[in-house]
Amino acid sequence: MQSLKNNLLLRALRREKVERPPVWMMRQAGRYLPDYMKLRAKYDFFTRVQTPELATEITLQPVDQIGVDAAIIFSDILVIPQAMGLEVLMEEGKGPLLPKVIRTQKDVDALETDNVEETLNYVTKALALTKQELNGRVPLIGFAGAPWTILCYMVEGKGSKTWEKAKQFCFTQPELAHQLLQRITDTTINYLKAQSKAGADVLQVFDSWSGCLSPRDFKIVAQPYLIQIADALKDIAPVILFPKGSWYSLKELSDSSASGLGLDWCISPQIAREMTGNKITLQGNFDPAKLLLPVEEIKKEVTEMINAFGVQGYIANLGHGITPNIPVENAKAFVEAVKNYSK
């Protein structure tokens, strides 16, 4: 590892002793930041994602303005379906739309799985440029969507409350579903390896929709692929798995090759520690809505959260992405509260 001035995140993931927990926020480069909104007004979503200079500028904003302990590359989990040959439309303020969805063997066979590194070279370029601009200030996080979550979008074609088309696909065509999940997994592993090579110090895998699965189905369509990804990357970079809502998987995933597990706010720190037997670093789990509290109360709640998780083997974060309605000073108060933590 190149000399990082602030390597708290890496030490926390290696379970080395830290003086305080590192802190970053999911969606920290996002709509609550006025400078991001200026770029958003000028460039459409994929221009921002696919122009390394813009992605870098956006990635650095929260490092410069909020003082987080890690940068996370500005990108989107849907670059993978795109790189695999599916069109992805992104209308501002609305969710994503994939006009052509996956339903049959022919659809799966038609997906691209080679050359992802080449197709997504705008991401690796953005990582390299960000790494250079960061100049060792803080670590850089790369990321991808988990195979189940990517399948959700590929089959459903858009966001859903129930993901029932995605489930129907998996329940009624299990073999085809596994083929698709495996192809996404292979592509994702290559993509994450390329991200590491380009400069990502840590890799996070977002299983944003795993919480809609029963524990049994999670073990069939989500868990094996998360574990494959963690295994494939274990000698390359620390991996954080974030199966949002899937509290029931924590015990088994704490035995995986991952270095960290993300938590949403719907589990108490105590129970999460019990389930993971203090074997793995935990990351989370502040309710983003609590950032609407007055600054003094944010500090109090952050202190209680760290007290509950403990300082070691812990990364302070939200339990979900920061929402556009959060005042910048409240986001800063969250980060400052972690930095100034004393029990």
Place this chain on the structure above:
Amino acid sequence: MQSLKNNLLLRALRREKVERPPVWMMRQAGRYLPDYMKLRAKYDFFTRVQTPELATEITLQPVDQIGVDAAIIFSDILVIPQAMGLEVLMEEGKGPLLPKVIRTQKDVDALETDNVEETLNYVTKALALTKQELNGRVPLIGFAGAPWTILCYMVEGKGSKTWEKAKQFCFTQPELAHQLLQRITDTTINYLKAQSKAGADVLQVFDSWSGCLSPRDFKIVAQPYLIQIADALKDIAPVILFPKGSWYSLKELSDSSASGLGLDWCISPQIAREMTGNKITLQGNFDPAKLLLPVEEIKKEVTEMINAFGVQGYIANLGHGITPNIPVENAKAFVEAVKNYSK
């Protein structure tokens, strides 16, 4: 209790020995049923809810056509905000809309809390008429929304993924929030008592949005009011509490006055039994999306579910409402599988 020909549900809730678990489905009187769709095409939502003859006809459809072991009165949880003086608009296919929302002390003070029995007499009339039409075939379930879930709609004014306005209201004006929750609770208790008096044999309380709360916040804004409702009704009718998504509350709620706890599909039967120490009847928790499986596989999955919960102290149900896209024969297969259960 008047002589019920099929009292399986009541016996399961009293933890008396049953030969097989009773079965019903949330939203069993709903859009997957062609006869319901015919009435839906002719009468708007509130006409269907507020006309006792229509509500009765709809309530009876799944008893006659699907063979469930209980009827649940056709109504809506938003009749309570309506009865408390808030306008509720319901556009078919869209969610509900409350043009005037609650934000201030003045808003809370202006709410009606008396005479709910009178304002909602269309519900009690529908219950009485349904009870008469059922003629003892199966028990009749009445219901209401839980105070937290009702607050969500009153403050937010419409559905939400994050309910952040409702949370902000509770987090930043906790005293006012408790006033509002208490007024909803008092009104709901009176409403449920009236439902019992009108013929409801069992009362279910739906906390549809409790799963967006952290365990700590659930204990502040949801749990105390659920417990109050269960306590107030314990000598009147068996109560089933369904705090959807709030698996972390099962242990404490199993010590409440409730007779049953509803479960969504995101918890394994084994863990749910462990958390509730076999002290309370459990209801659920088939993933509604699994009703898209072929009939033979539905049967297999139902058998496994009952094996896991055990026959005693258990009510077979879905983990959430049945969705409009389920074929009628699949809904029937679910019910038949429970009726024909043998280990």
